[in-house]
Amino acid sequence: MNLLKSKSPRTVLRDSARRPRARRLRKSLPVVLLHLVMLIGLLLTLLPFWWMVMASFMPGGEASTFPPRFWPSQWSLQHYQTLYERLQIGRYFLNSLILAGGVTLVSLLVNSMAGYAFAKFAFKGRKAIFTSLLASLVIPGQVTMLPVFLLLKQMGLLNTYFGIILPGMASIFGIFLIRQYLQGIPDSLIEAARIDGAGDLKIYWKIIVPLAMPILVTLALFTFMGTWNDFLWPLIVLNRQEMYTLPVAIANLMGEHAPDPELMMAGAVITILPILILFMVLQKYYIQGILMGGLKE
Amino acid sequence: MHRKTLIPWIFLAPALGTLLLFFFLPVAASLVMSFTDFDIYAIGKLARVRFNGLENYRRLLEDPLFWKALLNTAYFVFAGGPLTILVALLTAIGLNSRRLRLRPWFRLGYFIPVITSLVAVAVVWRYLYHPRFGLINYILSMFHVGSINWLGDPQWAMPAIIILAVWKNFGYYMMIFLAGLQTIPDYLYEAARLDGANWWGQFRHVTLPQLAPTTFFVTLMTLIGYFQLFAEPYVMTQGGPINSTLSVVFYLYQQGFRWWHMGYASAIAFMLFLIIFLLAMVQMLARKRQEAA
Structure with missing residues (x-):
């Protein structure tokens, strides 16, 4: 009895703390997803430029390899x-x-x-x-x-x-x-x-x-x-x-x-x-x- | 306001003179040329030009290459156009979300392809599309998609050009959509929410109707712009493989400036004008009817 009594307020407290957190999570999930989608889109948009700049500094032949390189092994002008x-x-x-x-x-x-x-x-x-x-x-x-x-x-x-x-x-x-x-x-x-x-x-x-x-x-x-x-x-x-x-x-x-x-x-x-x-x-x-x-x- | 003097004409003269000499007279000259057999011999000696009536237009309608070019261009316009607009709209909606952080940076990044030289990026994409070493096939292989011979396969060459065009242009229309989205008042969304509309309902019954003028403008611009497809096939495929990316303007360029069939090329130019004009008209009429309804 005593144990239970001492436990119940904590449970109530934990419950009340958990519920807003769940709500916050449910609310923030679309926001996280939005950022994720926008970020992937941005990366795909900028990827051609990244490759262009990196390949321009690669030693001859390095841009024609498989798998493709994302940066030069050594920088070359x-x-x-x-x-x-x-x-x-x-x-x-x-x-x-x-x-x-x-x-x-x-x-x-x-x-x-x-x-x-x-x-x-x-x-x-x-x-x-x-x-x-x-x-x-x-x-x-x-x-x-x-x-x-x-x-x-x-x-x-x-x-x-x-x-x-x-x-x-x-x-x-x-x-x-x-x-x-x-x-x-x-x-x-x-x-x-x-x-x-x-x-x-x-x-x-x-x-x-x-x-x-x-x-x-x-x-x-x-x-x-x-x-x-x-x-x-x-x-x-x-x-x-x-x-x-x-x-x-x-x-x-x-x-x-x-x-x-x-x-x-x-x-x-x-x-x-x-x-x-x-x-x-x-x-x-x-x-x-x-x-x-x-x-x- | 100033009255009747010569002065406004002095201010106008350089502009009107230039437009007359390099725009209005050439339009007329082009129309006249399209009724002649103007060719490389005529360039040397103008007296050799003969009027041949509608002969160029008649030949054009029987020219399988012209039809091929027209069909390819239509493919590019009617697949690439809507795709560009869709990507632009979705990105604009994402950017318009108040909960998105670093919005100016996203906007800037998405916009960069728009300002770059089409030739330079077409060169970059030619390598990205490389069947063995290209980044695109590499990324696809991570999702277990087999190697595609993008620019070498007549089935894939036009889709490859469409993907490049969508990537290059969506940022521009995204900016216009974004401006349109920002003019939609909040109370419309609040009212829709009170009526129990979910995200999709709000999109269909508030966003889309409110954006209609913007969408009309954007559609018209894409239509006119995409019909003038030229640099992408010039740099990436030279119209090939087996003419699968030959566009109307590219064909015009070949006829006019490679083989100097300038009379025939003028006829192609006027057909292009006519088609763009008619499509723009159809679109405007559709818009008028929509507004009236």
Whole structure:
């Protein structure tokens, strides 16, 4: 009796302690499962990049073994060295940089001027022009490829930087985005500057451009990444080897160096890394771009 | 607002000039070219071009390779598209869960394939798909799945390209779904719970209907984007084996820039445009009807 009495409160206590724990477990099981599933998904998503980076540092032949290796037996910079010294990767890198940078700078200027005109000036045909621009967004780029190629050939611009930069100077989507953004800027700011005696060019450069900076950064990021990653158009316009961009050069190397996965992986790393760094730094602007209307390269 | 002056036109001139020269005129020129026999001789001497009416289109409809390319592309679009959207939606739902920790890091990780160069990752995946040394067959072998000759087997080459495309693109649509999910007000879920809806019920009667505009947008984007399949087969299979991954744009590229049949290639480009346009129309009509109902 005495024993039982002394035991029962403890049992009650243990019971009351166990029940919430069971409930907590039942509640936390889905959470653990959620984390597990998301983590496995993440690992699978990143696995190709892991292998790419590791294989690029493997000594020749080590990426073609069974079972596959997940890291190099010894770290080797040999493939980066070969790419740089024998395969002119530096030149391709420079081409990509010049083209992406050039298209970005020029198109930012051209598109922001047009966006400003559509947003802040009343002129005849404004609505008609703007609507037809938007409507033509449904035309896939492949439709214009052949005539533009012939045109550039006629102009002597094949295998030049201008063959990429000139057709990339204006983008309908860029104009649209900037116009939308500028419409949110009150006219009073512009009127005040005009009363102060500022001309249109000064207003554009001193008021519009600084105010539009967030959208300009977003657009610049998309344009730069899009041009850097673009493949079909540079493949067609730049067919002389010294003009290749990184993606074109990589695709071409594949023909010759398919049996050297380590070398090819080093090339892939060099193509991906600059964009990855840029994205990490300016992530915020990129995500805003997606949400502002489904921008895509 | 400024009045009638030349000034807006000065601001517009560079953009409109560029678009006219490199977009609108070429669209028209392409249409004209599609009614001609424009070929490599015409590139040297324009006087050799002859109009041949609808001949290119007639030949196209009888061209077994074009049909093959169209069928392959349709396979890619209608299997790869829904799969991409499904993976994107599920990942977005997972990411949207308030109980998930380190959400920004998950989001970032899932998004990385989107920003990378398609050519570079296609090269990586070509090795991952290697029948003997590839990581994918190695992982499958752990689950006792026999070795698959991914890119060498006509049965498997297109599925391999679809898997790559899903991996590369789902992060983009995930981001859009995530934004859509975050606009669904909490009280809708509370009301559904009060009505006794379980997880599935909430998903079907709250999440899906609320996401409908987002899903429509995402579907349209995938449809248009996936119809332009090119770089994956170019890098991984060159359209093979036995044309099992030949896509419409790849065929256009071959006809136009490898064999310089530019009149014929223009006809392919316009067929592509027409198909994309019609499918987009069908989708928009379906959406309108759904909204009206």
